[in-house]
Amino acid sequence: MGDEKYYNELDVAVRVVHLACSLCRKVQDGLVSTNTDQVKSKDDDSLVTVADWSVQATVSWILSEIFGSQNVSIIAEEDVRTLSNAESAGLLDVVVSTVNECLAEAPKFGLKKPDRTLGSSQVLEAIKRCNSNGGPVGRHWVLDPVDGTLGFVRGDQYAVALAMIEDGQVVVGVLGCPNYPMRKEWLNYHHQHYRTMSKESLSPPLSWEEGCVMYTRKGSGEAWMQPLITGDGKLEWPNVAERIQVSSIDDPALATFCEPAERANSNHSFTAGLAHSVGLRNQPLRVYSMVKYAAIARGDAEIFMKFARAGYKEKIWDHAAGVLIIQEAGGVVTDAGGRPLDFSKGLYLEGLDRGIVACCGHSLHDKIIGAIFASWDSSNL
Incomplete structure (x- = not known):
């Protein structure tokens, strides 16, 4: 190292x-x-x-x-x-x-x-x-x-x-x-079957428990x-x-994007419209928490976008660890204006331009940021 x-x-x-x-x-x-x-x-x-x-x-x-x-x-x-x-x-x-x-x-x-x-x-x-x-x-x-x-x-x-x-x-x-299992394949199994089965019937723990x-x-x-x-x-x-390492996919049509599972503090409709305009075709990966950062860092998904609803301020503890891991794994994380996130202002990401965009690489990131600029004014945010 x-x-x-x-x-x-x-x-x-x-x-x-x-x-x-x-x-x-x-x-x-x-x-x-x-x-x-x-x-x-x-x-x-x-x-x-x-x-x-x-x-x-x-x-x-x-x-x-x-x-x-x-x-x-x-x-x-x-x-x-x-x-x-x-x-x-x-x-x-x-x-x-x-x-x-x-x-x-x-x-x-x-x-x-x-x-x-x-x-x-x-x-x-x-x-x-x-x-x-x-x-x-x-x-x-x-x-x-x-x-x-x-x-x-x-x-x-x-x-x-x-x-x-x-x-x-x-x-x-x-x-x-x-x-979050070590292998992406286990994740699909987890999500399809885990919810329909009771904990008791799953003993001993199956591999997604890893x-x-x-x-x-x-x-x-x-x-x-x-x-x-x-x-x-x-x-x-x-x-x-x-x-x-992050994924090497740079074509939006092949990319998978993560979005918050919670609707409370993020704008899903703008994200969906943006995904459509960039040409994202894959089903979004909706997961709770900073696991979204983990998914991008190890190549399970390519894009994470979060646009907060008016009045919501992003807290540094929701992003610090995940942002660094993506960056060192080869990815890019900025605000929606393409600027680095500022962790020096206390408890909140002050001065954040509209939202957060994390991508597996610069090429994909540039396309997303471009699409945000193109579609922001026409959206109803």
Whole structure:
């Protein structure tokens, strides 16, 4: 890999995301299917689960232990208010036991576990520590504990995303995709059959259960993918990794594009019209979460477009890890005006021109950006 810069940070980030994915799987298998109390509704109608808080606490605790809590600045999605309420005591208990159960497995991933069980105040403290606002100076970790909560709750696609930003630039990106199989062929099987069958009839787990973790460092010109290590000891750390690269397709007629499965904060009709005008013929791949970035990074799809509805601001934790992984895998990500995304302005992608366009290559990207300019004024946005 040549330059060893950020190697240690990336190594820790990959391990901690594997650990977080293991936690998410346990929660998804157990809590969400049996107990609706474990899912709270946030003010913005997106769902928050035990997994969100548990992952945030776990990642925060480990990063603070390794790099020193004084030195670690973490930007993350969840705040601690809901969990601190008296009526959330039962929920907090579940989070605390989930975190402790997860941290007990840390040595399997080459990480240190706590000397003694963490109490609720320590778990709340770890979550609360993720209160940074980022900005143009210094080093900030950016975490989305469970990206695509709706996908998570439905047993579909979701991601654990961890990135590191230094002086406004994303320099480390790790994306854990617990339900995104190592091979694209398994994905089709998953989507056709998984929803029509109950979990019980699917035991032992079939091959689509193999999730993956993708990761990269800025400037390495390489992005990698590992099969998910599960706590059941089926796969041991250290894990094998394979290099991933974007697709070489540059003809829109052959390209597949990803779009958000959620309609709430994106404009599907403009995207559909644009796809038609560029000549995209394939069925779009509609997936929850940053798994869309993963799909492009490893060549399962060629284009991802997201045009936010008026008033919606893109948050950096929804994009940082995925953007870097696509770029280092050979792809291009800009706003709809063709400009690089700016991660130096705090919690939001400020100054974003209309939306985000990610492509497997420059040629395809130029065609999409051209089509956006041509069709924007005539659309009803």
